[in-house]
Amino acid sequence: MKASILVVDDEKVVRQRLEDHLTAQGCHVATAACVTDALEAIRSHEFDLVITDLRMPDGDGMHLLGVVREEQPDTEVIILTAHGDMETALQCVRRGAFDFVNKSPRMEELDTAVARALERRRLRTATDLYRASQTIFELSNREDLPQRIVEVAAEVLGADDGALVLPTTDGGWYVVCCQGRVDEEAQALASRIARGVALSLKPALVTDDFAQPLLDDDAALLSESVTIRILRRMRSCIAYPLCSGTRLLGVLMLSRLTPSRAFRPSDLTRAGIVASQVVLALETQDLMRRLLAAERFTTVGQMAASIAHDINNPISYVLTNVSHARGELAARGQHPDVCAALEDAEEGARRVADIVAEIRQVAGTQQVETAVFALGPVLQSALRMTSATVRGCADVRLAVDPGASVRGVPGRLCQVFMNLLVNAAHAVEAAGRGRGLVQVTCRVEGPSVVVEVSDNGVGIPPQNVARLFEPFFTTKAPGKGTGLGLSICRDIVRAHGGELSLRSTPGSGTTFVVRLAREPDAAPATTGPERAQPTPPSLKLRILCIDDEERQLRAYARELGESCIVVTESCPLRALQRLRQESYDVILCDVLMPGMTGAQLHRELTGQQPEMAGRFVFVTGSAGLSHESYLASVAVPVLTKPLAPGALQALLASYRARQAAG
Numbered sequence: 001m002k003a004s005i006l007v008v009d010d011e012k013v014v015r016q017r018l019e020d021h022l023t024a025q026g027c028h029v030a031t032a033a034c035v036t037d038a039l040e041a042i043r044s045h046e047f048d049l050v051i052t053d054l055r056m057p058d059g060d061g062m063h064l065l066g067v068v069r070e071e072q073p074d075t076e077v078i079i080l081t082a083h084g085d086m087e088t089a090l091q092c093v094r095r096g097a098f099d100f101v102n103k104s105p106r107m108e109e110l111d112t113a114v115a116r117a118l119e120r121r122r123l124r125t126a127t128d129l130y131r132a133s134q135t136i137f138e139l140s141n142r143e144d145l146p147q148r149i150v151e152v153a154a155e156v157l158g159a160d161d162g163a164l165v166l167p168t169t170d171g172g173w174y175v176v177c178c179q180g181r182v183d184e185e186a187q188a189l190a191s192r193i194a195r196g197v198a199l200s201l202k203p204a205l206v207t208d209d210f211a212q213p214l215l216d217d218d219a220a221l222l223s224e225s226v227t228i229r230i231l232r233r234m235r236s237c238i239a240y241p242l243c244s245g246t247r248l249l250g251v252l253m254l255s256r257l258t259p260s261r262a263f264r265p266s267d268l269t270r271a272g273i274v275a276s277q278v279v280l281a282l283e284t285q286d287l288m289r290r291l292l293a294a295e296r297f298t299t300v301g302q303m304a305a306s307i308a309h310d311i312n313n314p315i316s317y318v319l320t321n322v323s324h325a326r327g328e329l330a331a332r333g334q335h336p337d338v339c340a341a342l343e344d345a346e347e348g349a350r351r352v353a354d355i356v357a358e359i360r361q362v363a364g365t366q367q368v369e370t371a372v373f374a375l376g377p378v379l380q381s382a383l384r385m386t387s388a389t390v391r392g393c394a395d396v397r398l399a400v401d402p403g404a405s406v407r408g409v410p411g412r413l414c415q416v417f418m419n420l421l422v423n424a425a426h427a428v429e430a431a432g433r434g435r436g437l438v439q440v441t442c443r444v445e446g447p448s449v450v451v452e453v454s455d456n457g458v459g460i461p462p463q464n465v466a467r468l469f470e471p472f473f474t475t476k477a478p479g480k481g482t483g484l485g486l487s488i489c490r491d492i493v494r495a496h497g498g499e500l501s502l503r504s505t506p507g508s509g510t511t512f513v514v515r516l517a518r519e520p521d522a523a524p525a526t527t528g529p530e531r532a533q534p535t536p537p538s539l540k541l542r543i544l545c546i547d548d549e550e551r552q553l554r555a556y557a558r559e560l561g562e563s564c565i566v567v568t569e570s571c572p573l574r575a576l577q578r579l580r581q582e583s584y585d586v587i588l589c590d591v592l593m594p595g596m597t598g599a600q601l602h603r604e605l606t607g608q609q610p611e612m613a614g615r616f617v618f619v620t621g622s623a624g625l626s627h628e629s630y631l632a633s634v635a636v637p638v639l640t641k642p643l644a645p646g647a648l649q650a651l652l653a654s655y656r657a658r659q660a661a662g
Contacts, residue, residue, distance in 0.1 A: 165190055
């Protein structure tokens, strides 16, 4: 960009000579013959450098220097004179002049001074912008980011007032943070200007001759008299859109109240640089928020996988043995009271297994695939997972339309409902009125399924409602909440093609509304197949069961011993040696075992005995994140511990039918 220089001298010959010389150097040059003309030029344009004579008929360069320092503090000034002395030079420098140069037919000295002055201006601007970006990015508390953005932008551009205006979820605008003398009327006008800038996605320089198109009649918020009154007080304003590609994040507003320091078009360039740093900070903040949430759930997922493995393995053989004992007693017609006790024990063990499955699902440790499912079980799961928090302070009412089915990932939506339930519990606690009420309703409305989570808690102040979905806004004390945040909740709902909204009355309570597209009813869950009938000896399968849990191996032997020839092996390395010497119809193999994992064993056989590798059935309490991708990549059945009633028998029946068919 060309340097803009103002030359002030009452001698026409001097002005012309300097203008020609500096223009030839690639500068944009304006001239003034007196102090009066120079002041007018300074108040209508911004210059990088002013070169002024020291003495002129209507004033002197000292006076002009003072005006420049006040109205254009970043502009450098060089004093030019033919009658200077050391005392005068020192006085000029003390008042802020960059240099004091004697008039001379030779231009070398002036060229050196001009080059140094322009370089100093560029360095000062670059330094200010660098410090601004450092100040923004060094911020550790994300909640303070809007305030820091406004403070830094106002300082860099010398603004008296500043505001960050963000879009609301309903298409409106609100001032998230402001600095200076910004009253309610001015905030409303800032929102109004932001709306106009958002339509064009171009920066606006608002001065006394206010751009009427920015104040569209359809969305007018203020009367014309109020607008004029504010504008008279606000000498000039820059409204700069904060865009990431074509996505509008917000509008940065800066204003000056002093008439002699109105913003000029050149200020838009610096505002643009600041705006780019602000956009980067907002985008980085959003990315960090998502990464932290992802990291949090990854950690929970890893813990869930470990818990699932440690619990599902013993639960699996508990269920297998209880079911076997109950079946044997029932078949013989003996001890009906013991059968009833075993049935209760089996139900309790399955409830434990269901809780573990819900933890894994919510933590996201299982493969994420969309499916059509009923929302009722998801809501019940969310209530169970948050029971300790919610039921400790409130009664819970749940009403679900059985036809409420949607498409998506149950675990992800369960995360959303858990967060809303925890928020409701905290709102009830904050109200301090004793035991409260949390109501969850799920109904069908035409093509939509609507879930409402309501509480009779403290409610949300109107000024906070628009900010609730901001990534850097929270009203909770540290340690409260799930850490997910309403912003990510809304992202999850939108990823499912829905929308998250709320309505709230301070002192009465809040209702969060999740609206999703309705799908045809999900297929009802099927019960396990009936108990397998006795198998003829000729169709008995030869099965190798590999598991490091001896009790699990004994449970397999009890359950399958009558219908299959069962061989058990607790060491995967010994199992590999056995498979190289013997043939089996089915290989039931655990995944996580010491010495060699089930995945490693299968991979070894795939290279050496592919026909045997094709007879694998993985049975796992939790494969763990590192092995799930392998299990998904091979065409091998995978059963999850604890096994559903009849699941293993049904799978073996398919192998038996294949064997019978030859």
